[in-house]
Amino acid sequence: MTVTNPNDTWANAVEAARPGTWRVASSGCRRQTAVLFDAEHLITSQHALHGAERVEVCDDTGTAHAAELVGSDDGLDLALLRLTKPATATSHAPLQRADIAALRVGQPVFALGRPGAQIRASLRIVGLLSDSFRTPRGGQLERYIESDRGLPDGFEGGPLVDVEGRLIGMNSSSVLRGADLSVSHADLTRSVAELVAHGRIRRGYLGVACQTVRLPAALRSALSQRSGALVLDTEAAGPAQAAGLVFGDVIVTLDGAAIRGPRELSSALRDKLGQPLDLGILRNGVLQHVPVTAAERA
Numbered sequence: 001m002t003v004t005n006p007n008d009t010w011a012n013a014v015e016a017a018r019p020g021t022w023r024v025a026s027s028g029c030r031r032q033t034a035v036l037f038d039a040e041h042l043i044t045s046q047h048a049l050h051g052a053e054r055v056e057v058c059d060d061t062g063t064a065h066a067a068e069l070v071g072s073d074d075g076l077d078l079a080l081l082r083l084t085k086p087a088t089a090t091s092h093a094p095l096q097r098a099d100i101a102a103l104r105v106g107q108p109v110f111a112l113g114r115p116g117a118q119i120r121a122s123l124r125i126v127g128l129l130s131d132s133f134r135t136p137r138g139g140q141l142e143r144y145i146e147s148d149r150g151l152p153d154g155f156e157g158g159p160l161v162d163v164e165g166r167l168i169g170m171n172s173s174s175v176l177r178g179a180d181l182s183v184s185h186a187d188l189t190r191s192v193a194e195l196v197a198h199g200r201i202r203r204g205y206l207g208v209a210c211q212t213v214r215l216p217a218a219l220r221s222a223l224s225q226r227s228g229a230l231v232l233d234t235e236a237a238g239p240a241q242a243a244g245l246v247f248g249d250v251i252v253t254l255d256g257a258a259i260r261g262p263r264e265l266s267s268a269l270r271d272k273l274g275q276p277l278d279l280g281i282l283r284n285g286v287l288q289h290v291p292v293t294a295a296e297r298a
Helices: 006-020 185-198 217-223 262-269
Strands: 021-024 032-036 041-045 054-058 064-073 078-083 108-113 120-130 144-147 159-161 167-172 181-184 208-214 227-234 250-254 276-283 286-293
Touching (some): 006 021, 006 032, 006 108, 054 078, 227 262
Antiparallel strands (some): 021 032, 041 078, 108 120, 144 181, 159 167, 167 181, 227 250
């Protein structure tokens, strides 16, 4: 029987991910890593670029490539770069994707970085997993993934990979202060598609100022939820005002999905630009349904 040495397995994982782990080499940018997402695009940490529109990136062989900023998703600390000439060499292989649903707390993983010419690896474990999470800057994570310790210098924007070298996500210490998160490749894929199509992240909004409010006992039972989003104000000529929402209305559903507060409302609106929506509101204790169309936040 052949016994596999775990050290070899781990070294093979790093080797598999090495061609897709690049270095951001431009002066004026913090030392950081980038991930080759496909033959044309790289992803990296947005905050470390310091607003640079054009950068130089280096592949695994040390060859420099020109790249331009396609757009950023501040909510995910994501910058999308487009190579001036797509990476066609067989050594320029985008990372394969891991099964995010199969992740478990305690699973060994690697953060990879290329702060210099050579790749570096940091062994860690998956420290925390949870369901969807809204970041302080408005990004939406369908899967919250946190590793167990701080990122080494220069690892920002680099990949978190499993023991087979498959991409779990992009590492960032800036999505949530005090936590080293990995933005999953599933969340990154959605954001990348939006940036490629529009050059920016379009966010739907209704133009309401809300706060979470606890519902009366009878309504909690009838609606099977404990809270809603109390309307405090509406933006002049905004979608909510045009739909007739007023101070004191309580938003409880959006297209049938429960809305328990402002964060859920913002998350539910993200992908519904220009769509006719059914807004369930409580007005004077009576459930009403109001048609509304989400507009794009400037």
